[in-house]
Amino acid sequence: MTVSVNTAVNGTKDDAGALRADGAEALRPHAEDAFADELKALAAADDRPRPARWRLSPWAVATYLLGGTLPDGTVITPKYVGPRRIVEVAVTTLATDRALLLLGVPGTAKTWVSEHLAAAVSGDSTLLVQGTAGTPEEAIRYGWNYAQLLAHGPSRDALVPSPVMRAMAEGMTARVEELTRIPADVQDTLITILSEKTLPIAELGQEVQGVRGFNLIATANDRDRGVNELSSALRRRFNTVVLPLPESVEAEVDIVSRRVDQLGRSLDLPAVPDGVDEIRRVVTVFRELRDGVTADGRTKVKSPSGTLSTAEAISVVTNGLALSAHFGDGILRPADVAAGILGAVVRDPAADRVVWQEYLEAVVREREGWKDFYRACREVSA
CATH class of the missing domain: 1.20.920 (Histone Acetyltransferase; Chain A)
Known part of the structure; x- marks a missing residue:
């Protein structure tokens, strides 16, 4: 059985689900909020084919990252300054069934590029798993509302979806930051997700299947080699794009x-x-x-x-x-x-x-x- 994921947002939060004081301005708006006008202008001018559930065509996503001027005179500011081919390969990867791994030394804008890619493709860059040495398996798969679990046993209402599970169910782009900081056994929970595009829920005898539009962007630090290196099985599920330091x-x-x-x-x-x-x-x-x-x-x-x-x-x-x-x-x-x-x-x-x-x-x-x-x-x- 395939299970849908309820992603309703509590009414005390804003549209992105972020808790804020009344009238407060976010210190750092998400990319889709900070550059909403540019994304809207690109969508209006974009007449090229779009993959399923993408907000923009691959050409428009690349233009959003690299900058340019639209026919109506709207200026799209560059979000990434670097080789155009790198961005084109990254965008094209997301349009296939391969996940994207952004690799590079610290400070090469891996997180920045990841956020803006998700914002341009899915209109939501917040489906994020932050990798640390203590990241649990539940952060990638799913967890449980223990009050519901103890009262009623395993059920859909007791299940707490991870950002990856939500992205699969909604055809969105998930992000995993600092993948090599995550323990190896937790990393490997991604193998079935990326190869079979399914996430089994053993406790319910159900599964969440990735719908068209789902993909995943991970970032990893060159300096973290030897910390929690990716298994060959997991690395094969990614198309790796290396972000270089600025040339000049x-x-x-x-x-x-x-x-x-x-x-x-x-x-x-x-x-x-x-x-x-x-x-x-x-x-x-x-x-x-x-x-x-x-x-x-x-x-x-x-x-x-x-x-x-x-x-x-x-x-x-x-x-x-x-x-x-x-x-x-x-x-x-x-x-x-x-x-x-x-x-x-x-x-x-x-x-x-x-x-x-x-x-x-x-x-x-x-x-x-x-x-x-x-x-x-x-x-x-x-």
């Missing part, structure tokens, strides 16, 4: 500027253009320490233990903007980002501090136009 300084500066601008508007912080020089410095420092060589290729430098990802650069700049807004003149300056850079670079107080001091004296000190930056970094590093 300009590309990374663009990514950081765009994201910081979005975050800044939600936090009432100064505009990004006022601090573009400092953004470029932060990105340059991170890239050189990450790559182990200066941008001109002339000087080799030691790399610290941290990843120094694009996401960390965004965090450093956002925090710097907050400092400049609340304790400065509203313009991003070297002193506003110096402490954030130090915190990102020096994760191991012993080894990383030596790496940072050597980089400051050998590279930053000698770089033309960086004297204020050097002094600010020296001051917080003392």
Whole structure:
């Protein structure tokens, strides 16, 4: 027997099921809410074939992620800055019966891309399982309302569907974040779901079958190899797309500027253009320490233990903007980002501090136009 899943939302919640105070604005709206106008404009202009239960065609989903201008002049802002082919492969995968695995080092926008893909395909990015070392099997399969279970025994009313079960029943896109952080035996509960497109409910002698439109996006971190590696059986169920680090300084500066601008508007912080020089410095420092060589290729430098990802650069700049807004003149300056850079670079107080001091004296000190930056970094590093 196939069982349907009741997904009615309690009336004390908003349409997405999120509890909020009356009239409160979400600190970080879901992608489908934050970019609702763009998604609506794309849907209106989209005359291409759409897979079952997709809100947009694959072409429109790719346009939503990569940006573009519609015939009516509507500008679609880029959500992902990177190779177009990567996005096209990811979108095409979701239109097949293969699940999608987004793989990459920390800070390569895996979660960001996953959220926006789900928002564009299904109009709902909230069917999410967050992977941790303590994620139980119930988070992927289903759980039970124990009051109902004890009172009446196993029944449909006592069953609590997981996000994956809901996605299967409704033909939606489910998301599993940090798949390799989940214990191996829990990971393997996905094998039947992805291969047979069914989720047995042994206690009821029933099953939930995935309907057309159902698929799953998982993310995994390259640095987590050896933590809970995927079994070969599970890996075969995924089409893997590797998200690379930005190819150039300009590309990374663009990514950081765009994201910081979005975050800044939600936090009432100064505009990004006022601090573009400092953004470029932060990105340059991170890239050189990450790559182990200066941008001109002339000087080799030691790399610290941290990843120094694009996401960390965004965090450093956002925090710097907050400092400049609340304790400065509203313009991003070297002193506003110096402490954030130090915190990102020096994760191991012993080894990383030596790496940072050597980089400051050998590279930053000698770089033309960086004297204020050097002094600010020296001051917080003392």
